[in-house]
Structures are given as C-alpha cells and as structure tokens.
Amino acid sequence: MEVESNLKKVLMNGHFAVTAECGPPKGADPDVIQKKGNILKGYVDSVNVTDNQTGVVRLCSLAACAILKREGLDPVLQMVTRDRNRIALQSDVLGASALGIRNILCLSGDHQSFGNQREAKGVFDIDSIQLIQTVRSMRDEGKVIGGDVLIQPPDLFIGTTENPFADPFQYRVLRLEKKIMAGAEFIQTQCIYNIARFKEWMKQVQDRGIDKKVYILGGITPMKSASMAQYMNTKVAGMDIPDHMIMRMKSVAAKNQREEGIKIAIETIEVLKEIKGIQGIHIMAIEWEEIVPRLVEEAGLYPRPAV
Amino acid sequence: MITAERKPITEIEAMLNPFRRILVVGCGTCVAECAAGGEKEVALLSSALRMDARLKGRKIEVGEVTIDRQCVYEFINELTGFVDHYDAILSLGCGAGVQAVAGLFPKMPVLPGLNTKFIGETKETGLWIENCRACGDCKLGYFAGVCPLTRCAKGLLNGPCGGSKNGVCETNPDTPCAWQMIIDRLEGRGQIDLLQTIFPPVDWSKYEGKGPRKIEREDQRSGS
Ligand code: SF4
Ligand code: SF4
Numbered sequence: 001m002e003v004e005s006n007l008k009k010v011l012m013n014g015h016f017a018v019t020a021e022c023g024p025p026k027g028a029d030p031d032v033i034q035k036k037g038n039i040l041k042g043y044v045d046s047v048n049v050t051d052n053q054t055g056v057v058r059l060c061s062l063a064a065c066a067i068l069k070r071e072g073l074d075p076v077l078q079m080v081t082r083d084r085n086r087i088a089l090q091s092d093v094l095g096a097s098a099l100g101i102r103n104i105l106c107l108s109g110d111h112q113s114f115g116n117q118r119e120a121k122g123v124f125d126i127d128s129i130q131l132i133q134t135v136r137s138m139r140d141e142g143k144v145i146g147g148d149v150l151i152q153p154p155d156l157f158i159g160t161t162e163n164p165f166a167d168p169f170q171y172r173v174l175r176l177e178k179k180i181m182a183g184a185e186f187i188q189t190q191c192i193y194n195i196a197r198f199k200e201w202m203k204q205v206q207d208r209g210i211d212k213k214v215y216i217l218g219g220i221t222p223m224k225s226a227s228m229a230q231y232m233n234t235k236v237a238g239m240d241i242p243d244h245m246i247m248r249m250k251s252v253a254a255k256n257q258r259e260e261g262i263k264i265a266i267e268t269i270e271v272l273k274e275i276k277g278i279q280g281i282h283i284m285a286i287e288w289e290e291i292v293p294r295l296v297e298e299a300g301l302y303p304r305p306a307v
Numbered sequence: 308m309i310t311a312e313r314k315p316i317t318e319i320e321a322m323l324n325p326f327r328r329i330l331v332v333g334c335g336t337c338v339a340e341c342a343a344g345g346e347k348e349v350a351l352l353s354s355a356l357r358m359d360a361r362l363k364g365r366k367i368e369v370g371e372v373t374i375d376r377q378c379v380y381e382f383i384n385e386l387t388g389f390v391d392h393y394d395a396i397l398s399l400g401c402g403a404g405v406q407a408v409a410g411l412f413p414k415m416p417v418l419p420g421l422n423t424k425f426i427g428e429t430k431e432t433g434l435w436i437e438n439c440r441a442c443g444d445c446k447l448g449y450f451a452g453v454c455p456l457t458r459c460a461k462g463l464l465n466g467p468c469g470g471s472k473n474g475v476c477e478t479n480p481d482t483p484c485a486w487q488m489i490i491d492r493l494e495g496r497g498q499i500d501l502l503q504t505i506f507p508p509v510d511w512s513k514y515e516g517k518g519p520r521k522i523e524r525e526d527q528r529s530g531s
Contacts, residue, residue, distance in 0.1 A: 082461070086508060108461050108468050111478045122461065126508045129465035133505060145508060163469030168490050174503065175466040182465075182505055190469060237470035237477035 005102035005157040006074035007046035009307040010280075011186065011215045016273065017280025018301050019076065019188065019217060020044045020292045022068070024059035033064045036289045037071045043293045045304055046103055048076040048188070048282070052083060055115020062092055066099045076159065077101050080109025085125035086134070090144050093135055097154030104156045105188065106131040110237060129182045132160055136183030158183055163190035164201035165240035173204040180214050187214055188282040191221040191232075193241040193264075195271055202275055211277030218272040221284045222291055223261035226250040262295065269299040308337035308428075309401040310435045311344060311421040316355060319397065322418045326395040327366065329356070331420070332386065332408065333373030334400040341435055343421050344399030346373040352399070352420065377404025383411050390415060443513030443520065449506065451492035456509070458485035464506040 010017045020040050025032040033049075040047055047068055051061040065075035077096050079089065096104065108128040112120045126134065126145075135158050137143050142153040162176045176187065192198045198218070205211050223229045226249035233241040245264065252260045265283075272278045281301075285291050296302045313319075323329055331353050339345025353369045360367040370393060376382045377400030386408075390396060395416040398405040402423040409417035425437035440457045446464075447454055456462045460478040467486030470477025476484045493499050514520075 108463060110470070111460050113460075113478050124462045125511065127461070127463045127465050128468075129505060130508045134508075161469065166467065166469045167471045167473060167484070168467070168487055170494075171466065171490050171499070171502075174499070178465060178503060178505060181503075238468075238472070 003100045003102060003155075005046075006307065007076065007103055007186070008157040010045045010305055013305070013307050015045075015280075015305045015307070016301065017046075017215070017217060018044045018296055018304060019046045019048060019280065019282045020289065021048045021050060021282070021284040021286075022064070022289060023050050023053060023287065024061065024064040026056070026058050028059060030067050033059070033067045034071055037068045037073050039289050040292055041071065041073055042304065043296045043302060044283070045280075046074040046076050048078055048105060051078040051080045051107070051109065052115070054110045055082070055112045055117060055120070057116060062096055062099070062101075065096065065101045069100050074103065075101055076103040076105050077156075078105045078107060079131065080107045081124055081126055081128060081131055082109035082112060082122055083120075085123050086145055089126070089131060090134065090138065093138060093154050093156065094150070097156055102155060102157055103159065104135055105159045105161065106135060106184070107161060114237070128160060129179055132158060132179060132182040132184050140183075157185055159186040159188060160184045161188050161190065163238045164192075164198055165190055165194060166238050169197075169201075172201060173208060173210065176205065176214075177208060177210055180210065184214060186217065188217045189219045190238055190240075191219045191284060192268055192272070193245050195268065196242075197240065199275065202277055206277050215279045216277060217280040217282040218268075218275075218278050219282050219284060220265050220268055220272075220295070221286065222265040222288065222295065223249060223257075224288065225254065225257045225261070229261075262291065262298075265295055266299050269295070269301075308340050308426070309403070310341045310424045310427045310437075311338045311401050312424060313343055313348065313352065313399070313421055314419070316352075316359070319352075319418075319420055320356070320359060323356070323367075323395065323397060326416070328368045328370070328393045329395050329397055330370040330372065330386075330390055330393040331356075331397045332377065332399065333371075334377040334398075334404050335373055335375045336377075338399060338401055338404075338421060339373075340429070341427075342433075344401075344404075349373050349399055352397075377401075378407050380407065380411060383408055386412070441514070442509065442511075443516075444510060446506075449501070450489050451496070451498075453485050453488045453492065455485050455489065458483075458488075464509065466502060 022036045049061045049064045061078050065077045068075040106128050112122045139153050142150045160179050229241050229246045229249050232239045283292050331349050333344050333349035349371050353371045356369050374382045397418050397420045398408050399420045405419045426439040427435045427437045430436045438457050460476050471484040474487045476482045
C-alpha cells in the first residue's frame with residue numbers, strides 16, 4: 001500500500017494545518033511515546049518528534065517516529081546535523097522512508113554545549129540547508145551526495161524551521177528564500193509571542209512572494225507560568241517574548257497563569273489564521289502534550305480534515 | 308600563529324616528578340608571541356619549579372634554553388649534546404614543537420608544558436581569538452574574510468542559525484556571531500546577494516584526508 005504524508009495532503013488541499021511536537025523520553029520506554037501519540041491522535045495532522053533537543057540524550061527520533069506510525073499517526077522526523085555526518089544522515093533518511101515515515105524536518109540543532117553531553121564533539125559535517133538539498137536530491141533525482149544512484153529513492157515531504165525573531169533581522173527572509181531554493185516544502189516557525197515582529201517578517205515574506213512557494217506553519221507554545229516565560233526569554237536560544245507578554249502573565253495570580261497562557265496561545269492562533277500566507281500552526285507544548293486537544297478545539301480547529 | 312596556554316603548575320610538577328635534572332625548552336616564535344612559551348615564560352616557569360622544589364625539600368636542577376623554532380630541525384639541532392646532561396625535557400613549544408623535539412631525541416622523555424589551543428590572531432593585548440581550522444581549502448573569499456567554519460560555533464556555511472541575537476552567538480554571549488559579521492560586511496559593500504548561492508557541503512577530505520596531512524614540494528627539496 002502506498003503511504004502518503006498526511007501533512008502534505010492537508011496542506012495541498014488548502015486546509016489550515018495543525019501539527020504538534022512530541023518529545024521522546026529520557027529512557028527506553030515505548031509506552032511514553034505511545035501515550036503522547038494517543039493524546040494527540042485526531043487533534044493534529046502530524047506529530048514532530050524532536051531529535052535529542054538541546055543536546056540532551058533521549059530516545060531517538062527515528063524509533064519514536066516508527067512507534068507513532070504504528071499507532072496510526074503521521075510523524076515528522078526531526079533530524080539535526082549536530083550529531084551525525086553525511087553518511088549517517090543519508091542512511092537514516094533511507095531508513096525513515098522504509099519505515100513509512102513521510103515527513104522530515106531538517107535542522108542544524110542546538111549546540112552541544114547546551115545539553116547533558118557538553119564534552120561531545122559537534123559533528124556539523126553539513127548544515128541544515130545542505131541537508132535539505134541532500135534529501136531533495138535523494139528523493140527527486142535518486143542520488144546521494146556525490147552522485148551515486150539509489151535503487152529506490154526515499155519518499156519524504158521536506159520541511160525546516162525558521163526563526164523570524166533571530167538576527168540579523170534583515171537577512172532572515174533571504175535565508176528563508178535560500179531554504180526554499182534548497183528544496184524545503186514546508187516551514188515551521190519559532191514560537192510566536194512578538195506578533196508585531198512576526199507580522200513585519202511575514203510582510204517581507206509576502207513582498208518577495210515566498211508564501212506562494214512554501215507552506216508556513218506558525219509556532220505556538222503555551223506558557224505555563226510567568227517564570228517559564230521569563231526563563232524562556234532569557235535562557236532559551238532564539239526566543240523572543242516581549243515585556244508586555246511577560247507582564248500580562250505576571251498580572252494574574254500564580255494559580256491562574258496556566259489559563260492565561262492558554263488564552264494567549266488561542267489569541268495568537270486567531271491572529272495567525274488571519275495572516276495571509278500562514279497555512280497552519282505548529283504547537284510545541286513542551287512536556288504538556290495533554291493541552292494540545294483543548295487548544296485545537298478552542299481555536300476552532302477541530303475536527304481535523306480527513307484527506 | 309599557533310596559540311597555547313601553559314598547563315597548570317601542579318600538572319607540570321606531577322609530570323616532572325620522576326626526574327631530577329630537567330631542561331625547559333622554549334620556542335621563540337608563535338608561543339613567544341602569545342606569551343606562553345618564549346624566553347620570558349621559560350625563565351618564569353623555571354624559577355617557579357625551583358622554588359616549589361625547594362619548599363618541598365626536593366633537589367632538582369632546572370636548565371633553561373629557548374630556540375628560535377621548535378618545529379624545525381635545524382633549530383632543534385642546537386640542543387644536540389646539550390641535552391645529554393638532563394633526565395627530561397619540558398617543552399614549552401606547541402604540539403608540533405614537542406613532537407619534533409621528541410623525534411630528534413627519541414631516548415629522552417619530552418613532556419608538554421603547554422596546552423596548544425588554536426590558530427589565531429592577537430585581537431588585543433592579552434586577547435587571542437581562534438579564526439582558522441586549517442581546513443585545507445580556504446573559503447574566506449566567499450565570506451568577506453570571516454571564516455564560518457571556525458568562527459561560527461556550528462560551522463554553518465549557508466547563513467546564521469536561529470540563535471543569533473544582538474550580534475552574539477547563542478552558545479556564548481562573549482563571542483560575536485560570525486554570521487552577523489559576514490552579513491554586516493557584505494551589506495556594507497552592497498554584496499549581500501553573494502550569499503544567495505547555496506554553498507555545497509565541505510570537502511573534508513582536504514582536512515582529514517587519509518589521516519595526517521603533509522605537503523611535499525619537489526621544488527623546495529631540490530633547492531637544498
Ligand atoms: S576556510 Fe579553511 S583555511 Fe580558510 S580560514 Fe577557514 S578553516 Fe582556515
Ligand atoms: S549564533 Fe551565529 S555563530 Fe553562533 S552558531 Fe548561530 S550562526 Fe553560528
């Protein structure tokens with residue numbers, strides 16, 4: 001039976017897509033992933049599995065994707081270039097396709113100095129844009145780096161991320177364009193809190209006609225508390241939470257801050273729905289996957305389309 | 308230049324513990340420039356070793372000598388004969404210097420007094436920064452004279468990662484983001500479009516090759 005990417009079908013049919021993130025456990029228990037998958041099932045079109053995020057050793061993304069696939073979900077394999085050289089990356093791309101995984105997200109990855117293996121050697125043999133190009137050429141031309149021909153090319157819908165809040169701001173859109181040139185078909189953005197800056201970025205995206213060439217999913221992370229907001233803003237690389245947002249979280253009693261975080265997330269989703277060129281959202285509820293169904297329902301995005 | 312830092316004195320003393328007559332050998336080139344292994348540092352370290360030994364009631368003899376280059380045999384040769392008096396050599400050369408000295412005196416224990424760090428530039432007095440990894444295929448012409456392989460913590464060749472903020476690298480607020488520098492420079496020249504070409508994967512065979520690399524120049528050989 002031909003396996004197809006659900007995410008690709010949803011997007012190609014013009015639906016507003018919903019994806020969510022699932023972090024694998026720091027352990028070998030498959031039930032954790034199964035449980036997370038079952039919470040998300042039916043509420044999202046695809047599930048991203050992070051690849052040793054922030055350089056912390058976790059159950060591998062490929063295995064977790066295979067487990068989610070078995071549970072009937074459409075996984076997005078996140079793949080960072082930090083830990084594997086081009087031989088291992090290309091081999092995993094083939095393995096993923098063989099397991100019926102149909103989406104890949106190509107990333108450089110957080111630097112190893114952030115995680116629990118700070119003495120590790122960062123590989124970075126190729127960068128994320130080169131990885132996009134590599135997967136694209138494996139799929140469309142049936143060739144690995146160097147030109148050797150594959151007997152059976154992998155079948156993967158190719159995505160990557162972009163951070164509209166990083167610097168140099170004036171270059172972010174050019175870099176996005178480069179990712180599309182390399183072959184990216186969908187983009188998931190960094191968590192959006194600074195809506196003004198996001199709109200400014202989207203305007204540049206539209207001006208250059210980039211939104212016509214790629215599907216863009218806006219990143220959403222519901223904040224659990226004011227202190228989490230503060231922590232993320234100062235300690236997590238690439239995060240931009242404006243002061244007024246942090247103040248808003250602080251202005252409510254601690255016991256109500258979760259609700260406030262959810263409210264902000266839903267408001268942001270509503271804003272994103274109205275922005276031309278945004279074709280979906282990507283929810284990164286870090287170790288809070290159980291909130292995703294509620295977010296999706298309250299944002300009016302349930303039920304998910306059957307495609 | 309090749310930069311280096313002196314090892315902690317306790318580590319040096321532990322290495323030297325089995326020996327009584329020690330020759331400290333400095334190098335007058337790179338490691339002198341970065342104030343780690345030149346004549347001055349040889350003198351300082353030698354007196355520290357003597358002083359500590361005295362305090363601990365140990366009898367040692369420390370000789371001092373600095374040669375112009377520890378990585379070139381014709382200079383190391385100056386030590387021939389002279390070294391016979393000693394039980395061990397403590398080299399304040401870079402890793403290449405230590406190995407060259409050890410190669411010329413294979414019977415003599417040659418110990419490293421420095422930790423060799425990187426190929427770098429003297430940014431300010433007392434500040435050295437790494438800016439070349441000797442990849443064997445210099446790409447600086449494409450990147451406005453800033454090496455992304457070395458100065459970007461992830462060695463990215465196709466633009467900044469998502470962690471670049473306010474001009475500094477996500478990994479270290481004390482380090483400028485290489486990509487911010489590249490983009491600023493190219494923008495200043497009106498050449499930002501140069502970055503829109505996808506830079507292909509690096510040919511690391513020029514870096515790793517089939518193990519250690521060498522340069523062989525027939526023209527140089529025949530000339531000697
Ligand atoms: S491109 Fe290679 S040779 Fe040139 S500065 Fe960078 S590491 Fe050194
Ligand atoms: S912040 Fe800049 S220098 Fe640091 S890893 Fe990212 S692109 Fe490289």
